[in-house]
Amino acid sequence: MKNMGFQLQNSDFNKILNELKKEYKIYAPKRFEKRGTFSDTDMIRYGEIDSVEEIVWKEKSEYSPKEIIFPITQTLFYFTEEEYKVPKVDDKKIIVFLRPCDINGVRRLDTIFLKNGEHEDFYYKRLREKVKFVMIECKESFENCFCVSMNGNYTDNYSIAVRFEDGQVTLDVKDEDFKGLFNKVGKEVDFTPEYVKENHVKVEVPEVDKMPLEIFNHEMWKEYSERCIACGRCNVSCITCSCFTTQDIPYEDNPKAGERRRVWAGCHIDGFTDMAGGHSFRKEYGSRMRFKTLHKIYDYKKRFEENMCVGCGRCDDRCPEYISFSTCINKLNKVLKEEEKDEE
Amino acid sequence: MGLDLNTKKVKKNAYRITKERGKTALRIRVPGGHLEAKYLPIIKEIAEEYGNGTIHITIRQGFEIPGIPFEKMEEINRKIRPIIEGLELDYGVKIDDPEGGYPAAGTRNVSACIGNKVCRYANYETTELARKIEKAIYPNHYHVKIALTGCPNDCIKAHMQDFGIVGMADTQYDSYRCIGCEACVKNCKKRATGALTFKNGKVKKDERRCIGCGECVLKCPTGAWTRNPKKFYKLLIMGRTGKKNPRLAKPFLEWVDEDTIIKVIKNTYEYIDKYIDRSLPKEHVGYIVDRTGFNVFKEYALKDVELGPKAKVAEYIDFRGYKYEKDAFMKEEE
Numbered sequence: 001m002k003n004m005g006f007q008l009q010n011s012d013f014n015k016i017l018n019e020l021k022k023e024y025k026i027y028a029p030k031r032f033e034k035r036g037t038f039s040d041t042d043m044i045r046y047g048e049i050d051s052v053e054e055i056v057w058k059e060k061s062e063y064s065p066k067e068i069i070f071p072i073t074q075t076l077f078y079f080t081e082e083e084y085k086v087p088k089v090d091d092k093k094i095i096v097f098l099r100p101c102d103i104n105g106v107r108r109l110d111t112i113f114l115k116n117g118e119h120e121d122f123y124y125k126r127l128r129e130k131v132k133f134v135m136i137e138c139k140e141s142f143e144n145c146f147c148v149s150m151n152g153n154y155t156d157n158y159s160i161a162v163r164f165e166d167g168q169v170t171l172d173v174k175d176e177d178f179k180g181l182f183n184k185v186g187k188e189v190d191f192t193p194e195y196v197k198e199n200h201v202k203v204e205v206p207e208v209d210k211m212p213l214e215i216f217n218h219e220m221w222k223e224y225s226e227r228c229i230a231c232g233r234c235n236v237s238c239i240t241c242s243c244f245t246t247q248d249i250p251y252e253d254n255p256k257a258g259e260r261r262r263v264w265a266g267c268h269i270d271g272f273t274d275m276a277g278g279h280s281f282r283k284e285y286g287s288r289m290r291f292k293t294l295h296k297i298y299d300y301k302k303r304f305e306e307n308m309c310v311g312c313g314r315c316d317d318r319c320p321e322y323i324s325f326s327t328c329i330n331k332l333n334k335v336l337k338e339e340e341k342d343e344e
Numbered sequence: 345m346g347l348d349l350n351t352k353k354v355k356k357n358a359y360r361i362t363k364e365r366g367k368t369a370l371r372i373r374v375p376g377g378h379l380e381a382k383y384l385p386i387i388k389e390i391a392e393e394y395g396n397g398t399i400h401i402t403i404r405q406g407f408e409i410p411g412i413p414f415e416k417m418e419e420i421n422r423k424i425r426p427i428i429e430g431l432e433l434d435y436g437v438k439i440d441d442p443e444g445g446y447p448a449a450g451t452r453n454v455s456a457c458i459g460n461k462v463c464r465y466a467n468y469e470t471t472e473l474a475r476k477i478e479k480a481i482y483p484n485h486y487h488v489k490i491a492l493t494g495c496p497n498d499c500i501k502a503h504m505q506d507f508g509i510v511g512m513a514d515t516q517y518d519s520y521r522c523i524g525c526e527a528c529v530k531n532c533k534k535r536a537t538g539a540l541t542f543k544n545g546k547v548k549k550d551e552r553r554c555i556g557c558g559e560c561v562l563k564c565p566t567g568a569w570t571r572n573p574k575k576f577y578k579l580l581i582m583g584r585t586g587k588k589n590p591r592l593a594k595p596f597l598e599w600v601d602e603d604t605i606i607k608v609i610k611n612t613y614e615y616i617d618k619y620i621d622r623s624l625p626k627e628h629v630g631y632i633v634d635r636t637g638f639n640v641f642k643e644y645a646l647k648d649v650e651l652g653p654k655a656k657v658a659e660y661i662d663f664r665g666y667k668y669e670k671d672a673f674m675k676e677e678e
């Protein structure tokens with residue numbers, strides 16, 4: 001079946017982006033020169049863009065696009081003794097360029113923030129409602145990606161899909177709001193975005209009903225106590241990690257007034273499970289690895305019938321201790337299979 | 345016919361007068377301590393064909409090839425042409441006769457730690473800057489030792505040099521990206537100077553205490569800390585070993601740029617030229633500074649130097665170290 005798409009020179013696409021900027025903030029993975037962790041390395045993360053040339057599409061971003069709808073630091077309200085006030089949100093709508101795994105990841109975030117329990121998360125919702133996806137076609141796997149195993153590689157949930165090539169873009173425009181923009185400038189071509197069919201990394205996720213409780217105390221988590229340094233890079237780069245803490249910040253000159261804000265947290269990071277009374281659960285780093293793993297492929301799945309992890313592989317990309325989450329899932333699967341055999 | 349040598353010329357050509365009569369040792373310079381492996385066969389060949397088959401790796405990151413008969417110097421000088429071309433001329437060093445061997449040996453090989461080619465802590469590419477310095481100061485007969493180190497860990501021991509260059513990161517904080525994990529705060533306290541404190545969920549830096557090691561950037565999971573892409577350096581001066589007064593180099597400049605470093609080193613050569621005691625066989629720069637006093641040196645070193653807004657200059661330096669002539673093992677009556 002033919003699928004009508006448009007092909008544009010970058011310069012023409014930039015004109016359209018300029019047009020869109022009147023109504024939208026446009027976010028894409030972008031290069032922050034020499035802002036990487038090590039000197040003379042770049043940081044690739046999401047930021048607002050003005051032109052297609054700024055979009056980094058040949059590499060995977062270090063951080064996911066989740067910060068656009070789930071900001072790292074977010075003021076919830078300002079308070080005085082009598083009242084509180086919720087800050088306004090920018091009027092502009094939002095366009096995000098992102099890959100299939102991340103679109104699938106945002107669906108997980110939607111579930112957590114909007115369908116988990118009685119209340120929708122007001123702050124998440126008011127940003128999320130503004131977002132339209134431009135899917136970056138992802139044909140070839142990067143290092144550490146395992147989206148195919150996690151069903152994160154495919155989606156048709158996008159307003160526009162884009163194939164980048166040097167100097168030009170090819171688009172599949174599904175959203176009626178946008179179609180008019182391209183009719184005049186784009187050359188009509190037959191275009192259906194392609195998807196990754198195979199990653200270098202493959203994982204076998206154990207079935208939810210095969211997960212016995214004993215796995216909690218299994219040996220296999222122990223090695224992570226020695227290896228993990230609890231830096232939290234895996235959490236903050238993950239598209240689906242969605243934990244946060246709230247902070248009440250009193251103003252210095254008038255401590256009765258202040259603001260409440262929420263900031264990202266992560267299950268690997270010290271302090272995450274600190275409770276009143278000074279107890280700290282999961283002090284052993286290995287149990288944090290266990291918590292994360294089972295959360296991503298067990299607890300969540302039991303409730304929502306899909307894995308939380310979409311296989312973007314950023315946790316593996318960024319772990320300074322070379323702890324591979326995909327390897328951990330495979331290890332878990334192997335352990336479970338062996339135990340099953342033993343029982344037979 | 346007896347062996348008749350002008351030893352001064354021999355030494356200036358980077359050959360040593362050794363304990364073994366008739367035999368010399370050649371010192372190969374490797375500015376910045378890094379070289380392509382393709383030069384090693386030349387060094388090997390010289391060692392095996394002319395020397396005694398061994399190679400010494402010098403503390404300054406050069407190669408010393410011992411056991412060479414003096415008569416072979418000219419022949420060997422022609423052989424090392426590719427090394428002189430590849431490690432000196434290609435980086436802009438001016439050497440009139442590339443087949444005549446090294447034209448000077450007073451200014452020692454500019455050494456460097458591995459820097460950000462490999463090391464995660466490094467704040468810059470040490471070899472690259474070493475080569476720029478080599479271009480600015482070599483060939484030169486004055487005895488000056490320079491080393492570059494990527495961060496205050498100082499693996500190259502820049503503190504033992506006449507000029508030690510330490511990379512400094514101007515770390516910048518984006519409070520929005522900070523999740524308050526305190527990794528940077530705890531680490532700075534433990535491993536650096538405790539320049540960071542945590543208040544109301546965010547981090548504060550005491551600029552006066554920050555030494556620019558860049559550890560906070562390394563520790564930060566979210567990229568709240570990043571380096572200013574503009575590079576900064578600390579310049580340590582007049583450290584030395586030797587038989588009079590060994591001492592560590594001390595900070596002269598902080599938060600200065602590359603051009604300043606190069607200019608100050610170049611100016612120092614003019615200062616040496618003016619003040620050196622020519623009655624001595626060779627006076628090391630540190631001793632000249634001892635004679636003239638720090639302020640005279642400082643005035644010369646900073647001539648025509650434009651310091652940036654972040655730059656700091658030492659008001660005075662108390663070098664200390666210790667003096668052999670009154671060391672702790674000598675009794676009063678001796």
Ligand code: SF4
Pocket residue numbers: 060099100101102138140141142145146147148152153196310311312313
């Ligand atoms: S996980 Fe899949 S969709 Fe995501 S970047 Fe990797 S290959 Fe592309």
Ligand code: SF4
Pocket residue numbers: 227228229230231232233234235268269315318319320321322323
């Ligand atoms: S990135 Fe690696 S070391 Fe850091 S918390 Fe995650 S698993 Fe542990």
Ligand code: SF4
Pocket residue numbers: 457458459460463464465466467493494495496497498499500
């Ligand atoms: S001095 Fe610093 S940059 Fe150089 S090797 Fe040591 S730790 Fe690495």
Ligand code: SF4
Pocket residue numbers: 513515531532536537538539540549553554555556557558559560561
């Ligand atoms: S650069 Fe080093 S000294 Fe300065 S704040 Fe960061 S960790 Fe502390």
Ligand code: SF4
Pocket residue numbers: 521522523524525526527528529547563564565566567568569
């Ligand atoms: S390491 Fe980064 S995220 Fe953690 S407290 Fe420091 S600046 Fe904030």
